Structure formats: C-alpha cells, structure tokens
Amino acid sequence: MTLENHAIVLVKRPQGTPTEDCFALVQVQAPEVQTGQVKLRSRYLSVDPYMRARMNEAAHGGRTPFDIGKPLSGGVVAEVVESNSSDLATGDVVLGMLPWQEYSVTNVKSRQKVNSYGQPLSMALGTLGMPGLTAYFGLLDIGQPKAGETVVISGAAGAVGNVVGQIAKLKECRVVGIAGSDAKTDFLKKELHFDSAINYHTAKDLSKAVADTCPDGLNIYFDNVGGVVSDAVLLHLAQHARIPVCGQISQYNLEKPEMGPRVAPFLLRSHAMMQGFLQSEYSHRFAEALPQLAAWVKEGKLKNVETVADGLAATPAAFIGLFHGKNLGKQVVKVA
C-alpha cells in the first residue's frame, strides 16, 4: 500500500521569532512496515513553545536540535492503520513523539496507547496530556497551594495556564490571570471564574495592576512567560512565596540573553522559592494525575480550552501563532 504523504520540514533555522519561510510542506515517502512496526496516521499534533529551542543549532537542556531538511517532530496522537506488530492492532490510537507528517512508520508500543477517558482525542495533547500534567505538578507539587492563598499566573490563557488557574480555583485559591488581550481576560473571568485578570498589553503600570489585585502580595506565581511580566509580578511576593517556572516564552526568540532586575534579592527578602521543572520529571506519578484530571473534566470542574488549526499545512502558522498569543488554551493541529 502506498499513500500520498506529506511532512513539515525545517528549511532554515529561525533568527528571532520564527516565520513561515523557515518551514515547508513537502511530499515524503511512507516506508514499508517492517516486522514489529506499525503504520500510523496522524490525527492531532501538538505545537509547543519549547520546540523553538530545538530549532536552534545548539539546543538546550539535553535536547537535540532539529535537522535542517528533515521533518520536525513533537507530540502526535495517531491511529494505527497497518500493523506488523503483535503489540498493536489496526484502529489502536497512540501518543508519541512523532514526525510532523500525515503517515509515519514506527515501532511504538502498546504502552503508548491513548487513554482518552471518554473525551475527545485532542485532549490527550492538552488538558489530559503534557500541558495538564505540567499544570498539575507545577501547581500542586511545587506551588503547594493552600485555601485562601493568592495565585498569579502568567500566560494564563495558554495551554498550561488555564489548567493551573482552574485547579487553583478547585483548591479554593484566589486566582489572578495575566494574558495578552481583553478577549482572553474576559474569558478567564467569565468562563473559567478567575477572580481577576490583567491584560499586560493595555495595563498602564503592570506592577501597580498586580499590586491592586494582590493587596497582601501573592503566594504563588506560576510563570509561563518570564521577562517584563515577571519583573512586575516579582515585586509583590508574599513571604514564603513559591514560583514554579514552567516556561519563559518571552525569551525563546531572543538572539542573546536579556538583562533584567536581579531576582535573588527578591527571593531573599521574601524567603521565596523559584523552581524550574518539566512534567517528565513526574512520570512516576502520571498514573495519579491523569485520572484526577479526567475526573475533574467529567465532573465539569475543569473545562477543556483548545484552539484547533485544520490540516497539516496549517502547522507552521499554528506554531508561530504561539509567540503572538493567537491561541486560547491548547493549540493543536487536526491532521486527519
């Protein structure tokens, strides 16, 4: 069986913010399925800010750089359309780090089968996947929220931020979201019941806006963004504040590191703690987190927030859009 097959390849390394000409949709082969392998049809793929670092010649944190001329890869939900493996059958749906292409041949295993908990498949890339797990462990394990505490979230309308805020509300915290448009701040307040939300683009004095919404300071700052947004927030730490550092999207496209106010004196003054983390460090506890997230979704306590782009060809624009705040919630691409 030969199938028409396409992939998104990296044409050149972005300088600063990625542009469409860094990517191309190309026709690729769908190789033969060898023993032990399956052929997958991509259903949904995930675009994520962290991928930006892999587009540089020297990626960070042990990640290998993407190769020029080769398909990019990331989280993909895919369906088995041909199996030469005793482990998986046609129709099984799996989640893997897979190339951005319509069909791929791999040796994924049954342990990668998606448990969608009766929800739409795309959620395995969002609230019931990596972003949901990131929110869960970052907030609960590092943030240690207590009822009545104030939680400030940057990138609050993003894939991780919206889940952080909703879980913080479940934990009876006061939740303040920072986002980049009135549509987003309205959504956070009206649909997700955040106590307050700040549009950092229109706030005249972001520090004052944070102070006004957090008169006693903030106990947790869940940081997805970094940069000047964080500069404003860190001025208002309560004693013993916790700062899970999940992402620094404001910094990913910089050609050289940015200077900013030093953080250590603030941590010292407030006896505060700041910790960078990745959800993968908590893989031994996914079996605890995923059923809990799914239960909250089923009970209507955790709303799924996602933006869906249509078709593989839309992937570069969807990825680039992350850096322009185009997405509300998790940005996925529906491939098929």
Added chain:
Amino acid sequence: MTLENHAIVLVKRPQGTPTEDCFALVQVQAPEVQTGQVKLRSRYLSVDPYMRARMNEAAHGGRTPFDIGKPLSGGVVAEVVESNSSDLATGDVVLGMLPWQEYSVTNVKSRQKVNSYGQPLSMALGTLGMPGLTAYFGLLDIGQPKAGETVVISGAAGAVGNVVGQIAKLKECRVVGIAGSDAKTDFLKKELHFDSAINYHTAKDLSKAVADTCPDGLNIYFDNVGGVVSDAVLLHLAQHARIPVCGQISQYNLEKPEMGPRVAPFLLRSHAMMQGFLQSEYSHRFAEALPQLAAWVKEGKLKNVETVADGLAATPAAFIGLFHGKNLGKQVVKVA
C-alpha cells in the same frame, strides 16, 4: 552604681557603601535597673551585612530601620553585672539583640543564656550562632547535599561560607570556594581542605574558572554574594541544582537595583531550584543543629574561623570592612 558608658549611634544614613562618618561613639547613660531587669556588660558584638538594609530609611523584609541618633543594635554576647530579676544572676552570660553599647539595661530572660559548649564565647556569634545555623540549614535543608556532589560557595571565606564548605566536606562533597584574595583562597584550600578555590578579583574569566573546576556542572550553589559572581556561577548548573540564597552582599550598598542576566531561564533549563531563607525560620530545629555543630567543633572537624576587632570604638570600621572583604570568617568586636 553609675558607670562610664559608651554607644555607637547612627549619625546619618549611608549613601552606597557605609563610611565612618555615618557612625559616632557617644557617651550614654546607664539607666537604673528596674524590677525584672538586669544590667549587662557587652562582651562581644556581631557586625553583619544584613544590618546595612536597616540603615536605610525604608528597611526591607519586615525589618524596622535604625533611628538616626540612636544606638545601633545587633547580636551581642553580654554578661549580667547586676540583677534585679529572679530569672538571671550576676555572672550569667546571655545572647540577645542588644544595643551597640558597653552597658545596657534590659529584661532578657534565662532562655537567652548562652550555651558555649565549652568553646570561647565569641563563637556564639559565629560558628555556634547565627552564621553557623545559617550554614547548617541552608546547606543541609535547602541544598540537600549528597556524597560526590559539587558545592560552589560564594563569600566562601566569610562567616557563613566557611562553615558551609566545612560541612559540605563532612558530607563528602567536592567543595569549590569563591573569595576575594589569594590569602583567602589559600586559607580555604590549606586550612579548610576545600578542593578548589577561586579568587574572583584576579580570575580573568570567572565563568571559565568555574567551568574548569566544575567539569560536570555544580549541584549546589550556596550564594552569599549575588551580582556578577552569581552570574558566572549560574552558567554552570548541573541538572536539578539547588541554590540556597543566604545573602546578596554585592547588592546591599546599591542606590538602585542592578540589572543582570535573567535567572529563570537557567532554572528552567536545569530544573533547578533557588530559595531565599533566613536561619530564624528554622528556630524549632536549633536544638538539633547547635549540638551537632558543637560536636563537630569538639571533634576538630569544624574549625572556628573568626576575625576579632578590639574595643567598641572599632565597631564601625569592622562593619564597613565587611563590604571590603576585610574579614576572614566571622567578624566580631571584643567589647570587654
């Protein structure tokens, strides 16, 4: 009984690094000892970098500013010379937050009696006092050192840093000290058996010097200093590094906050944790820490490192000297 009595008062608030003309030695009254009070003769007093913040009009972290024209105050080891209290007797030695003066009348209680563990009294202000406790909890509780790990210490020849390094050696870590003179780095290596020491004043490229001594990165950075020294160290974090932030002496005399490379991206990349702390947060565990520190001293495993200035009049110079790296180990003033 009236006694000649002197105090060190704050004459004016320092601009930048304190100078001698900010302080004055003045004659003061020794008030009558009321019921429940004792008269104390100061024996040793402590000068500490944190006091700099209290010399500003608006002090930080809940600390009250020192008053102009009034005696400064800090940690003092003093002997009861007259008692009108059933709680303390003449000859008892206490430790308290007391004025920088020869004699003072207070209502200190017997719970403040110094246990010197058979060591010289000055050590209650150093290795067996606040700096020792700071080193103990910052390294062991926040740093969580494991045998074979690499520990880098800024301000390594200071009151806290020298104890951190010695405890880290007891925990079988590789210890790298950063200090400001060859005399200090020689001392750290030869007398305290640090594995390596870097003179940040003479290192041509501090980042390279750290990289050369920490080929696999560093697991713990115990930061007493901040500023450009920390900038160089933070480039070389190993995965899951821990950074207890104990002091930021490089920043205390700045007229306005200094800019520096942003820290959050480094924490994210290395899944590292940075935490500001004060030893007073651990007061419920002093009864664990002090006997352990004293046992190490008695066994010869923890050397006492101190610089002693002579006489109350020497206090301002001793305090100012902290910001010029004049002290080796704990700087105290022998008042009587």
